[in-house]
Amino acid sequence: MAERTLNERFIDLEDRMINVPSLIRYGTANELRFYIFDYAPKDELLVRKEVKKLKSRNPAIIEFDLYEMMLDIIREQGYMEDIQRMETEYDKSLMLREIFQPLLSVEESENEFLDRFKQSVADDGQSIILITGVGKAYPIVRSHTILNNLQSIFRKNPVVMMYPGRYEIKNAMTLRLFERLDDDNYYRAFPLVERRTGND
Numbered sequence: 001m002a003e004r005t006l007n008e009r010f011i012d013l014e015d016r017m018i019n020v021p022s023l024i025r026y027g028t029a030n031e032l033r034f035y036i037f038d039y040a041p042k043d044e045l046l047v048r049k050e051v052k053k054l055k056s057r058n059p060a061i062i063e064f065d066l067y068e069m070m071l072d073i074i075r076e077q078g079y080m081e082d083i084q085r086m087e088t089e090y091d092k093s094l095m096l097r098e099i100f101q102p103l104l105s106v107e108e109s110e111n112e113f114l115d116r117f118k119q120s121v122a123d124d125g126q127s128i129i130l131i132t133g134v135g136k137a138y139p140i141v142r143s144h145t146i147l148n149n150l151q152s153i154f155r156k157n158p159v160v161m162m163y164p165g166r167y168e169i170k171n172a173m174t175l176r177l178f179e180r181l182d183d184d185n186y187y188r189a190f191p192l193v194e195r196r197t198g199n200d
Contacts, residue, residue, distance in 0.1 A: 003196055006043050010050045012193045013037055017128055019060060023158050032151060033158035035192040041135065041164040051132060051162065061128045062121050066146065067136035073112050113141075117153050125156035135164040147189060160192060167191050 017023050024033050039047055055061050074080050121127050129150075134143045143161060150159055167189070 004194070006039060006046055006050075009037075009039075009193045009195065010054075014054055014057070016192060017054065017058065017061065017160065019058075020125060020128060020158060023128060023160075032155075032188050034147060034150075034189040035158065035160045036163050036167045036189045037160060037192050038163040038165060038167045038195065044135065044164055047162060047164075048132075051130070055130075058128075060126065061130050063130045063132055064117060064120070065133035065136075066131065066141045066143075067133035069113065069116055069133075070137050070141055072116075076112075114149055114153065117150065121157065123154050123156050127157045129154055129157050129159040131159065131161040134161065151188070161189070166195075 015022070016025075023035070051063065055063060071080075074083060117129075121129065131143075131146065143163065147159075147161065
């Protein structure tokens with residue numbers, strides 16, 4: 001089976017995301033309306049351009065860029081200069097463990113990261129939540145953690161994650177970031193537009 005072009009897949013994606021009823025026809029294995037559009041990491045810049053076009057033509061799409069959200073929180077809490085200084089002095093793994101994870105943890109029931117989703121859009125079944133910036137935010141913000149926590153926030157609004165890697169469904173629903181890193185297993189999302197012909 002041949003690999004479909006990104007342009008072909010975006011034509012299908014726009015058709016499926018034209019409104020909420022159109023999108024939720026592509027059902028998941030459960031009551032959640034979570035979907036993943038995976039793509040080759042080399043196509044990141046093209047995907048960003050296509051996402052802008054999607055949003056300009058469809059006001060129901062509400063974008064959440066994980067990387068920009070992360071930077072906003074760091075700036076608002078007044079840590080940006082400290083972090084920039086510490087990055088030149090400390091090991092990345094230490095920074096991740098001691099600074100970023102406590103500051104941006106999305107494991108807690110109440111935190112600024114998840115509050116941004118809650119406060120930005122009502123879960124009324126009228127909006128399509130589009131998550132971008134997954135690759136830029138890694139490893140500080142992990143995609144499977146975001147999806148797990150959004151399950152309690154969005155029950156009516158469908159969620160689509162743009163994923164630079166592969167959402168593999170052969171043996172288990174595995175998120176492979178950048179097509180080489182095992183991000184984690186995630187079983188509750190539906191691959192929205194297949195990458196190969198014959199699977200749609």
